[in-house]
Amino acid sequence: METLVSIRGLTVDFDLGHRVVRVLHGVDLTIGRGQAVGLVGESGSGKSVTWLAALGLLGPRAHVGGSVTLGGEPLLGVPVRRLEAVRGRRIAMIFQDPASALNPVHRIGRQLGEALRLHRGLEGQAARAEARRLLDRVGIADAGRRLDDYPHQLSGGMNQRVMIAMALAGEPDMLVADEPTTALDATIQAQILDLLRELRRDGGMSMVLISHDLGVVAENSDRIAVMYAGRIVEEAPTADLFANPRHPYTSGLLAALPDLEGPRRRLVAIPGTVPDPAHLPPGCAFAPRCPQAIDACIRAVPPLEHVGSDHRAACIRVQTAVAA
C-alpha cells in the first residue's frame, strides 16, 4: 500500500516555565492511502498531541522533534504558509472539543463558505450550494435553513456534524477524527460513522480515528495503534489485535469492557492510574500496573518490535516468548 503519511520518532516537550516535560517519546506511525487507522489509549496517553504536533498546531511552548512526511514531503519545520496549504485541504482534523472549533458569532453558512473559499476557491452561490450539500451529507435536516443558524441554535450533536462538514469541505486526502462521536447518541453516532465509511470507500480518503470506545474503533479501522504514556505499545491489523492482543495493557483494556451477550462476569479493571508524564516510572511505563511485570521490565524501555509478521508490541515478555 502506498504510504500517505509517515511519522518517525515524533517527540513533544512542553515548556512549563519552571521545567520541561516530555509527553511524546518517539512515536512511529504509517498511514497508507485509503487506510483507516484507529488510535486508542487512556486519557492523557498522547493521542491528540500526536496529531496536533504533526499538523503544527501546538503553539510555541511545545518543542516538536522527529519527522512527519505527507506523500514524501516533510511537514515538520516547514514555513507556516506551506503548512496552511496542507491543513484543511490535504489533511483535515475534527477536533475533540467541538465548542472550540466553531465561531459562536458567525452563522454556520458563513463558516462553511469561508472553508470552501479557502480550500476550493468557491464563492457566492456556488459556495452556498456546496455548503448546503455538505450539511445534507452529514444528515442535517432542512440544510438550507440551517445555514443561517448560529452554533448556539443547534444541538450538540448537530454542531458536531457541522464540524464534520467543515472538515470535509476541502475534500481532504486524510481526515483526523479526534473523538468525533463522543457527544452523540448511539443512533446518530451510527449515522456519522456510516457517512465516514462511505467517504472512504467512494473517495479513497485515509482516516485516523481517535476514540476511547474500542467498539467504535474496531468497527471503523483497518489497523489499530494502542498508546500508553506517550508511546505506541502495540500496533496490528484490527482483527488480529482484538483476537490476539499481545501487550498486557491491550489485554487489560479488552478485559475491562462489558460484554453485550453471554454470562455476566465481573469486569477486570486495570489497577492504578496512568502515570504523570513528569514522573514516569523507570523502564516500561506500564510496569507498576502490569500483572506480568518482572524485574527486567523496569531496567529499560522496551522497544516496539515485531511479535508476528504484521504485529508489533513493546513488551519484553512477549518479545522473549516469541524469540524462544
Add this chain to the structure above:
Amino acid sequence: MTDTPIVPPADRPLLQVRDLARAFHVRRAGGFFGRPATLHAVDGVSFDLRRGRTLGIVGESGCGKTTTARLVLGVLTPTGGRVEFEGEAVPAPGTAAWRALRRRMQMVYQDPLGALDRRIPVGQQVMEPLAIHGIGARAEWRSRALELLDAVGLGATFFARYPHELSGGQRQRIVLARALILEPSLLVCDEPISALDVSIQAQVINLLLDLQARFDLGFLFISHDLKVVRQICHEVAVMYLGRIVEQGDPDQLLVEPAHPYTQALVSAIPIAAAARRRPRLILKGDPPNPVDRPAGCSFHPRCPAATARCLVDIPALKPLPDGRLVACHVAHGEAGARPRAAA
C-alpha cells in the same frame, strides 16, 4: 395511597412512579417574540423500583431521562402523576419534610469535577453533608468520612487531597462517598461514568455493584451505553420523546428488541468482536422536536415498520406474552386491526 399500610414494608417498592408528567412552557424559534408552546418533556411514565435493584433508563438525548430523575427526587414539581418513595408521596421541594427525605435519596451526576469544589480537600467534601444536615457529633464526622473513603477503595491519605490531584475515577469515587455518607436507600445516577476511560469505568461499575450489595441500595441508572446498562441493571426502560416505549429484562431487550426504536438502538451499539456484529438499522432524520410531537406513535416518522394506524393511534405500553412491556402496534400484532374490531 390507601394501600400503603397494608403492604408489608419488605415487599413495598422503594419507589413507585405513576403517570408522571412534566410540561414546560417555552417559546418557539424567534426568541422572546416566538409563539408560546408547550414542551412535554416527560409524559406518562410509570415504574417501580425495589431495594437492592437497579432500573436502567436509556434513550436519545432530550428524551426526558434527566427530567424523570429530577421529578423522582422532587427537585422538579410534576405537572401530572405522582411519585411515592418508601410508601410516601414526595413532599414539595424546599420544605423541611422534603429536605429530610432527600437524605434518603441521593444523586450522582455525570461530571465528577464539576460536582466537587476545587478549593476544598476532598475529605472535607465527603463529610460536608453530615454538617449540612447536622447529623452526629462533629468529632465523629471525620471518622465517618474515612470509613466511606475506605468503602469506595480510597485510603486515609486521600482525605487531604484536592480534586485536581485525583484521577477522573478517583473523583467519581469521592462523589459516590459523599452521596453515600447519609446512608440513602436510593441512588440516582445520571450518566455517572460516561466521561471516564474504559479501565476506570470498570473500576466504578464494580464499585457500584459492591456498594449496592453492601448497603441494599436501589439504583436508578441513566446511561446511553447499553453495554454498561446490561452489566449493572436488573431491568431497563427505553424512553422516546418523554414516554417509555419498551421495558424489561436487559438481555431480552438486547437479544430480541421488540420496539422498532429499541431495535435501531441495539443495532447501533459498536461491537469490538467482528463475529458478533449484527446488521445495522440506520434511522433517518433527527429526533423530532418535543414541541411538535408527531400524532399517533411519536416514533412513526422515523419508523421503518410504521403502518396507517401508527399515524393516528398512540400505542399503549402493555405486556407481550414474554412479560416485557412494549408500546408498539406492530409488535403487538395489532397494526392492521381497526380501532373498533368486533370482539
